[in-house]
Amino acid sequence: MERLGTFGASRYTISDLQLFRDADTPAVADGLASCPVVRLPQGDQLQDSVRARLYIVLAGALGVAAETAMGEATIDRIAPGESVGEQSVLDEAANLTTMTALEDTELLVIDPDALWNLVEQNNAVARNLLRLLSFRIRAANALLRRRQKLGEFYRQLSLNDGLTGLYNRAWLADMLPKLVARARHDGTPLSLVMIDLDHFKRFNDSHGHITGDHALGTAAEVVRAALRPSDFAVRYGGEEMMAILPNTALPAALIVAERLCQNMREAVVFPDMRFPLPHVTGSFGLASLAPGQDENALIAAADAALYRAKAAGRDRICT
Numbered sequence: 052m053e054r055l056g057t058f059g060a061s062r063y064t065i066s067d068l069q070l071f072r073d074a075d076t077p078a079v080a081d082g083l084a085s086c087p088v089v090r091l092p093q094g095d096q097l098q099d100s101v102r103a104r105l106y107i108v109l110a111g112a113l114g115v116a117a118e119t120a121m122g123e124a125t126i127d128r129i130a131p132g133e134s135v136g137e138q139s140v141l142d143e144a145a146n147l148t149t150m151t152a153l154e155d156t157e158l159l160v161i162d163p164d165a166l167w168n169l170v171e172q173n174n175a176v177a178r179n180l181l182r183l184l185s186f187r188i189r190a191a192n193a194l195l196r197r198r199q200k201l202g203e204f205y206r207q208l209s210l211n212d213g214l215t216g217l218y219n220r221a222w223l224a225d226m227l228p229k230l231v232a233r234a235r236h237d238g239t240p241l242s243l244v245m246i247d248l249d250h251f252k253r254f255n256d257s258h259g260h261i262t263g264d265h266a267l268g269t270a271a272e273v274v275r276a277a278l279r280p281s282d283f284a285v286r287y288g289g290e291e292m293m294a295i296l297p298n299t300a301l302p303a304a305l306i307v308a309e310r311l312c313q314n315m316r317e318a319v320v321f322p323d324m325r326f327p328l329p330h331v332t333g334s335f336g337l338a339s340l341a342p343g344q345d346e347n348a349l350i351a352a353a354d355a356a357l358y359r360a361k362a363a364g365r366d367r368i369c370t
């Protein structure tokens with residue numbers, strides 16, 4: 052960084068500087084006159100970690116490292132008339148962001164004492180400074196909001212099964228204990244239907260794995276569509292799904308399971324095929340939370356009921 056002289060002796064004018072808009076008075080000119088003007092050759096970094104100072108680009112451009120909501124590093128371009136480092140001057144913390152000259156650049160350097168003097172002398176400088184800070188805070192808040200939204204999007208993605216869109220095992224491991232604890236605490240019923248598609252290996256073998264995937268998607272849609280908004284549909288494993296029914300005792304859960312079983316029988320896989328595919332059926336094991344049971348015992352009870360439904364000939368519900 053090479054010192055070229057002072058602002059007072061330079062060819063630059065105050066009215067071109069954003070921070071001094073409407074503040075082109077003799078007192079401000081006086082305050083800026085002795086501030087140094089430096090030259091930063093293209094590609095050089097601004098090395099100034101010792102003291103917080105304000106920099107105004109007079110010619111050329113500075114690149115300031117920034118980050119997008121996606122976490123990618125980008126470069127913000129600071130053009131002539133614009134400044135960097137206002138915040139560092141105000142909170143007296145060194146500016147740690149990396150600033151690089153994108154081309155041969157000339158900068159006006161204002162140290163904190165000089166800036167405070169200027170602020171005291173002219174209200175317009177104070178107003179401009181506040182405006183700049185407000186703009187920076189808004190930009191930072193917008194970035195935070197975008198990051199939060201993105202975080203929520205990825206969180207949802209990590210809790211859903213990619214093929215069926217149902218909740219996945221990670222969701223189940225987190226949520227089922229909570230649902231069981233809530234049911235126990237509130238003294239409300241909780242039922243669970245374990246669902247396993249019938250002879251799905253045969254379906255895959257006959258029609259191919261991709262068609263099998265499609266049938267699985269259809270079956271998942273049957274489950275999702277038959278449930279209330281307060282219920283949950285989970286892909287438990289390969290062709291096994293689960294419906295969790297809070298606030299639902301066994302008789303009402305049986306009605307839901309019967310609806311699921313019937314809808315599954317009737318669901319059409321690939322309606323636009325010339326030769327319709329055979330319908331897929333499912334076996335259903337139903338259990339309701341018993342006193343003293345935890346989530347594992349509840350799953351085991353539904354699993355045992357499902358085993359009985361398979362053994363009894365499939366396409367049916369057992370409790």
Ligand SMILES: Nc1nc2c(ncn2[C@@H]2O[C@H](COP(=O)(O)OP(=O)(O)OP(=O)(O)O)[C@@H](O)[C@H]2O)c(=O)[nH]1
Pocket residue numbers: 214247248249250251252253255259260261262263264265267288289290361365
């Ligand atoms: N297409 C497809 N098939 C899957 C997927 N996950 C599991 N399967 C298949 O589901 C079949 C399950 O077979 P089995 O456990 O033997 O049970 P089944 O043939 O359905 O017979 P039953 O359950 O006894 O009626 C296997 O062939 C798996 O490859 C998947 O994501 N896509």
